[in-house]
Amino acid sequence: MHEKTLGRPERDPFDALIDVLAAADRYDLALGTIPIAFVIALVAAAAFGVPAPYALAGAAIVGVGTVVDVCYLNPPIDQGSTGGTEERSFAD
Structure with a gap:
């Protein structure tokens, strides 16, 4: 069974x-580098025999x-911020 969404034209998922x-x-x-660092650390630990805590410590350093x-x-x-450099005056 094929569903078609109403009100939306068909769009290629790759686009x-x-x-x-x-x-x-x-x-x-x-933010995408953090989980990638942990995945690489776990793969390296499994492939090269590095103890997992050492590999995860390296990934944690990358994350931090x-x-x-x-x-x-x-x-x-x-975008609308001025950096707080302007003088502010407060009325009593």
Whole structure:
């Protein structure tokens, strides 16, 4: 049985994937590196006989470094923000 969504034209799933990947910004890609680091660590632990805690510690260091980078070193900036540099006056 084939379902057809009402009100939407048929769209190729590959085109939808390309649109989603094109809309990804630096922070989306940075957050994607964290689980990829853990997967690589587990594969390396299994393939090369590295103890799992050591491999996971390496992945955790990559994850912490990524979070520090995107949250503290290069945080996202609101497009409407002025950075808080203007003088503010408060009325009594």
